[in-house]
Amino acid sequence: MILVNELTKSFGDFVAVQDLSFDIKAGEVVGFLGPNGAGKSTTMKMLTGFLTPTKGTIKIGELDMKKARQKIQSQIGYLPEGAPAYGDMTPLQFLRFIASVRGLKGQDKKDRIDTVIEQVELHQVLNKSIDNLSKGFKRRVGLAQAIIHDPDILILDEPTDGLDPNQKHQVRELIKNISKDKIVIVSTHILEEVTAVCNRAMIISNGVKLFDGTPIELQKKSRYYKAVSLRMSYAADISGLAELPGVADMEVEPKTGTVTLFPENDAVILPAITDLIHRNKLPIDDLFVEQGRLDDVFREITEERVVS
């Protein structure tokens, strides 16, 4: 359980995080979203005890960050942005070092190291120096070090940044597997990631929280949520579509000829549309229900702020 109350951090005149309050319960996988420089990393640095807040409190369980920093830090696994590691060490040496600092000893330490090596698949590079590893492997070493003590809270700052699609998939699977009864906080600016791994999304911009809810709720904010798009092989009469019950609006993309029908509120419009298609024998090539365009929602939410 993480309790954050009116957290503020300023660097000189620049306010990086402003009056941020939230609480996170066990089992929640929170996606921190926001443009670059929004204050995501700063917030994470305060949650991990690296930075001291200018104002506000952080409580983890019963512990206050101000009073019990070290105790809290022993419960947290943290992957800083860019996955920094001691480049002159090999992954094996590095993991042994972190495990020792984390207080693991003897057989327990050996077992945990073996487990995380298995989990992030580090076998082939165990004895190369970290400096010589590819970006993907470096990130995996960072992940391994973050989960080596099986922490209750896992904080990952852009864990998939710069990875190829396979590696991204792997990292996401890893997060899904660990997250059962733990708290995971992931920062990202890749929106698909939030729907892929998180059960809660938080959007931060200019240090202020702008949205806090489930990924579905975020998708619902899109006007494309549950909208139906269709394409036809040749031009046909589509006038009937816009008049269907539940359809609020119709838009035709002039270049591709894609027709998009927007539902009123939460109305389900697909059956009515397919009925009409059958009746009028429309030459449909493609028909699909949109999931909501997160990019648009993201831009709307974060840019509103800039304008106001």
Place this chain on the structure above:
Amino acid sequence: MRHVGILLKREFASFFATPVAYVFIVIFLMMSGVFTFYIGGLYERGQADLLPFFNFHPWLYLFLVPAMAMRTWSEERKSGTIELIMTLPVTTLEVMIGKFLAAWLVLGMSLMLTFPLWLTVNYLGNPDNGIILAAYFGSWLMAGAFLAIGICMSALSKSQVVAFILAVVVCFLFVLSGSGVLLDAFEGWLPNIIIDTIASFSFVTHFEAISKGVIALNDVGYFIIVIGVWLYAGLVIIENKKAD
């Protein structure tokens, strides 16, 4: 303090994983050989002691120790590992002490590796080995003081070059403060008490006192205090600007 051992081990291994320790030791041995035999004239003096060897130590350390210390914090900052280490359940003090002790051990090793010189004078004559041992001890203490300054300067900047230059300048002041050149310049227009105070800050004065074979509390205490003060200053700097 229970993490110091683990941190020390990592730092120490890192000196040998990167060639820093090897380069340092080789250069240190070569330079001390050159100074002792060519400039100090160990043979020509016809005396069985190691004075020509120890006399040059402050000047050797002046450049070599800052070069060794410059990476301690600068590198952590530059590579971002500072964020990693400071979010592990260790205190900054533990990290600081681990870093200092690791580098100090390497310096101690380098000193120990000059043992052929000691064998040489023992072969050639009958030196007072007690004095030589005291001088080794004094030299190691002084190296620690140079090191503490270097680590503090490394805490100041992300750039190793800046850290090196700052450390050399500060160390130079501490070496110079006891030298005749500086004190003569003050002579006559500053009261003696101030001149004595400036002179008492000199590494050289305290080192020479120890290397004569007198391990006095004030000389040993001086180096220990210098080490403590500079490491503490480094600690404060790191705590205050770790995110920069």
